[in-house]
Amino acid sequence: MKVIAHIKSDFPTKFGIPHQSGRIKELKAEIVFEPEYQVAEAFRGIEEYTHLWLIWEFSQAVRKDWSPTVRPPRLGGNTRKGVFATRSPFRPNPIGLSSVKLEGVEFTSQGPVLHVSGADLMDGTPIYDIKPYLAYVDSHPEASGGFTDQIQDHKLKVDFPAGLLEQVPKEKRAALLAVLANDPRPGYQKAPDREYGMSFGNQDIHFKVDGELLRVIRIDNEKKLAKSRIFS
Numbered sequence: 001m002k003v004i005a006h007i008k009s010d011f012p013t014k015f016g017i018p019h020q021s022g023r024i025k026e027l028k029a030e031i032v033f034e035p036e037y038q039v040a041e042a043f044r045g046i047e048e049y050t051h052l053w054l055i056w057e058f059s060q061a062v063r064k065d066w067s068p069t070v071r072p073p074r075l076g077g078n079t080r081k082g083v084f085a086t087r088s089p090f091r092p093n094p095i096g097l098s099s100v101k102l103e104g105v106e107f108t109s110q111g112p113v114l115h116v117s118g119a120d121l122m123d124g125t126p127i128y129d130i131k132p133y134l135a136y137v138d139s140h141p142e143a144s145g146g147f148t149d150q151i152q153d154h155k156l157k158v159d160f161p162a163g164l165l166e167q168v169p170k171e172k173r174a175a176l177l178a179v180l181a182n183d184p185r186p187g188y189q190k191a192p193d194r195e196y197g198m199s200f201g202n203q204d205i206h207f208k209v210d211g212e213l214l215r216v217i218r219i220d221n222e223k224k225l226a227k228s229r230i231f232s
Contacts, residue, residue: 003126005033007056010172011122014060016184016198019074020087021054021098022118023182026175028103031114031127038111047105051133052116054098057126061089073186075147085146096121099133155181159215167219168203176200180207180214 009029011017018024031054046052069080070088083091100116107113114130158180168176184198192210195217199205204220 001128002036003034003057003128004037004130005031005127007031007054007119007121007123007125007127009119009121009123009125010175010201012199014122016179016200017122018120018179018182021100021120023120024175024178025101025118026178027117027119028175029100029116029119029121031116031130033111033113035111040107040112043105043112046102046114046132049102049132051135052100052102052114053131053133053138054096054100054119054121054127055129055131056096056098056121057128058089058091058094058096059124059126060122061094063090066090066092072147077186081147095128096125099138154183156183156209156212156214157181159213161216164216164219167221169201172201176205180205180216183209183214185209 007029008031010027018027066083067090068083070083070086070090071077071080072086072088075081089096098120100119103115103117105112105114158177160177160180165173179198179200185196189196190209192208195206195208197204197206202221205216206218206220207214207216209215
């Protein structure tokens with residue numbers, strides 16, 4: 001297996017990344033290829049597709065041993081499911097699969113760059129392969145989503161004071177609001193007095209959640225949070 005590319009996204013850490021691709025359509029990202037694969041001919045015809053499959057590595061979720069069961073955060077972190085019945089990053093092989101929308105192809109001095117939206121990948125994630133998404137065989141609207149059917153439409157109300165929102169680059173505001181409404185917290189963290197911090201682009205967004213209301217309380221500019229995303 002060879003890494004063919006890396007993604008450039010607004011998530012320098014895992015906290016806050018959407019739990020599924022396509023969930024936050026406003027999120028923009030770029031796919032930049034390794035020198036060996038910066039060959040224009042390899043992308044001939046790719047602009048004819050609207051969506052792509054990305055096959056990538058959970059590079060920050062590698063474990064020495066695998067477990068046959070995992071505890072999905074969206075089920076509160078207490079219910080176990082079989083690893084093959086979930087999309088947990090902790091798998092026998094740390095391979096991820098995401099469907100993204102192709103927004104455009106840019107040919108630069110450093111080779112082709114794919115502009116995509118709806119990606120659920122951390123900045124710098126290695127990509128192993130890219131394939132076209134084919135609606136006539138890849139789409140199954142009648143499919144059952146298992147335990148995820150009960151959580152797919154859950155959204156928080158976001159209170160983002162205008163003075164704070166103005167600190168966020170205008171082109172990133174819609175994506176950030178959508179990420180926050182999607183509830184970036186682990187499913188087992190529900191304490192209303194806890195402060196959470198999420199790195200987004202070059203900013204750290206601090207917020208609290210009380211019931212169904214997420215309230216942004218401050219923004220730290222051009223800083224990176226520590227590994228812990230939760231503050232007392």
